[in-house]
Amino acid sequence: xTWLTTRIPKRLLRWAPLLLMLIFPVLGNLYHLVNQxxxxxxSLLTPLDQAMPFIKYFALPYGVWIFYIYVCIVYFFFRDxxxxxxxxxxxxxxxxxxxxxxxxxxxTVPRPVVLGDDPFAQLSRFxxxxxxxxxxxxxIHCFSSYxxxxxxxxxxxxxxxxxxLISGMSLLIIASTLFMKQHVIMDVIxxxxxxxxxxxxxxxxxxxxxxxxxxxxxxFQA
Numbered sequence: 001x002t003w004l005t006t007r008i009p010k011r012l013l014r015w016a017p018l019l020l021m022l023i024f025p026v027l028g029n030l031y032h033l034v035n036q037x038x039x040x041x042x043s044l045l046t047p048l049d050q051a052m053p054f055i056k057y058f059a060l061p062y063g064v065w066i067f068y069i070y071v072c073i074v075y076f077f078f079r080d081x082x083x084x085x086x087x088x089x090x091x092x093x094x095x096x097x098x099x100x101x102x103x104x105x106x107x108t109v110p111r112p113v114v115l116g117d118d119p120f121a122q123l124s125r126f127x128x129x130x131x132x133x134x135x136x137x138x139x140i141h142c143f144s145s146y147x148x149x150x151x152x153x154x155x156x157x158x159x160x161x162x163x164x165l166i167s168g169m170s171l172l173i174i175a176s177t178l179f180m181k182q183h184v185i186m187d188v189i190x191x192x193x194x195x196x197x198x199x200x201x202x203x204x205x206x207x208x209x210x211x212x213x214x215x216x217x218x219x220f221q222a
Contacts, residue, residue, distance in 0.1 A: 017077065017081075017084070017085075018074070018077060020085075020088050021070070021073065021074075021088070023088060023091075023092055024066075024070070027091075027092065027095045027096075030095075030096075030099060031095075031099065031135075031140075034099050034102045034103055034135060035102075035131070035132050035134060035135050036132070036134070037106070037132070037134055038103075038106045038134075040106070041106050041107065041108045041134065042105060042106065042107045042108075043107060043108060043109075044107050044136075044137055044184050044186040044187065045109065045110070045184055046184065046185060046186070048185060049109075049178070049184040049185055052178055052179060052181075053179065054112045054114075054179065054180070054181050055179040055180075056114065056116075056118075056120040056121050056123075056124045056180075057120050058172075058175065058176035058179040058180050059120050059123040059124040059127060059176075059180060060120070060123065061169070061172045061173050061175075061176045062127060062141070062173065062176035062177065062180050062182065063123055063126075063127060065141050065144075065145065065173050065176075068145075068169055068173065069091075069144050069145070069148060072087075072148040072151075072152075072166060073087050073088065073091075073148070075162075076148075076151065076155070076157075079155075079157040080151075080155045080156060080157040083151045083152075083154075083155050083157075086151065086202070086203060087147065087148065087151055089202060090147050090195065090198055090199065090202065091144055091147060093198050093202070094138075094140075094143045094144070094147070094191075094194050094195060094198060095140060097138075097194055097198075098135070098138055098140055098143070098194070101137065101138065102134070102135040105137070106134055106135065107134070107135075107136045107137045107187070108133050108134055108136060109133055109136050109181055109182060109183060109184055110133075110181070111128055111133055111181050111182075112181055114128065124180065127180070127182070131182075133182075136182070136183050136184065136187050137183075137184075137186060137187045137190050138187055138190030138191040138193070138194055139177055139182075139183045139187040139188060139190070139191045140191075141173060141174070141176075141177050141182070141183070141191075142173075142174050142177055142183065142187065142188045142191035142192070143191035143192070143194055143195050145169075145170040145171075145173040145174050146170060146174065146191060146192050146195050147195050148166055148170060149166055149167050149170035149171070150195060150199065152166045152167070153167075174188060
């Protein structure tokens with residue numbers, strides 16, 4: 001390994017952690033394996049979900065979702081490296097948790113018939129054709145959008161501009177899942193819940209433990 005690192009330019013070595021983002025195509029392939037109808041499909045539809053209109057213009061933020069997540073995570077790579085690693089960890093465990101739920105508790109959302117030949121209608125139909133109406137709870141769109149928003153709120157690199165941009169876009173994508181009739185309110189709640197649970201387990205708890213150990217160490221030295 002030493003022999004290898006001495007022959008790779010240091011500039012390239014600094015970019016090497018970006019290779020961890022190769023987990024995304026792996027998770028994407030796993031998703032396609034579970035995006036199949038099972039013998040029993042549940043519905044979490046509420047009267048509020050039924051009252052929400054289908055708005056085809058939300059197809060645009062819904063469609064750019066994964067590219068937005070990539071941009072945010074790469075941004076963390078350059079501006080806040082710990083948040084980069086935490087984002088990859090949280091995304092992976094949350095996605096795998098979603099897949100596990102999909103295998104045992106598959107939900108669906110009724111989709112409207114999309115009329116018209118304008119770009120937004122065509123994009124809506126493309127989204128519907130590309131993704132089957134299964135595997136809704138929890139929402140992957142929502143957990144990942146909420147995750148990067150939560151990360152920037154806690155990041156030492158946060159400022160008014162990046163907090164506004166990331167929060168605004170994340171909320172727009174979350175709203176798009178509802179107005180595109182791809183998800184229901186419970187899917188959003190479930191998505192936020194798993195991010196909070198894993199954030200506590202993998203970020204908050206280790207931090208509390210380190211602080212406790214540091215405090216005990218200081219008391220021992222005193």
